Amino acid sequence: MYPLDIKDKNLKNLVSLLKSKNCIIEGGSITIPFKEKFVKYVDYISESSKKIGAVNTFRIKDQKIYATNTDYEAIILQLKKLKITNNSKILILGSGGVGKSTLLAALNFFKNAQIHA
Numbered sequence: 001m002y003p004l005d006i007k008d009k010n011l012k013n014l015v016s017l018l019k020s021k022n023c024i025i026e027g028g029s030i031t032i033p034f035k036e037k038f039v040k041y042v043d044y045i046s047e048s049s050k051k052i053g054a055v056n057t058f059r060i061k062d063q064k065i066y067a068t069n070t071d072y073e074a075i076i077l078q079l080k081k082l083k084i085t086n087n088s089k090i091l092i093l094g095s096g097g098v099g100k101s102t103l104l105a106a107l108n109f110f111k112n113a114q115i116h117a
Contacts, residue, residue: 008033008037011034011037011038011041012041015038015041015065018060018065019060019063019064019065020063021063023060023063025060026059026060027057027058027059027060028057028058029056029057030055030056030057030058030067031056032096032097035054035055035056035069035097036053036054036097038055038058038067039053039054039055039067041065042055042058042065042066042067043064043065043066044064044065044066044067045066045067045068046067046068046069048068048069048072048073048101048104049067049068049069049072051104052069052071052072052097052100052101052104053100054069054097054100054101055067055068055069056068056069056070056071056097057069057070069097069101071097071098071101071102072101072104072105075098075101075102075105075106076105076108076109079105079106079109079110080109084110084113085110085113086110086111086112086113087112087113088110088113088114089113089114089116090106090110090113090114090115090116091116091117092106092115092116092117095117099117103115103117
């Protein structure tokens with residue numbers, strides 16, 4: 001693991017390094033403030049991540065970056081585990097990356113629930 005704290009202006013340079021032939025990094029995690037900024041550098045992005053506008057996990061293969069937002073899948077699993085149903089009332093507090101993921105998950109999987117965001 002290589003924790004890295006970079007300045008916004010250096011993100012493009014980092015992506016170039018990640019896509020280079022000599023890169024030893026195979027994938028990683030993206031946190032704030034880069035979850036939304038990283039999207040424009042991704043070669044392949046999951047459909048849910050496109051709608052959310054943020055990614056938090058990436059994989060590098062053949063000098064291409066594949067990214068997704070695992071918050072979306074985790075929220076769906078957690079809401080189901082808590083026995084949230086289509087008749088539930090769901091409160092989403094906050095509008096950051098996880099808030100957006102929660103809203104999309106609720107809209108897609110709990111279509112009849114009352115969602116308060």
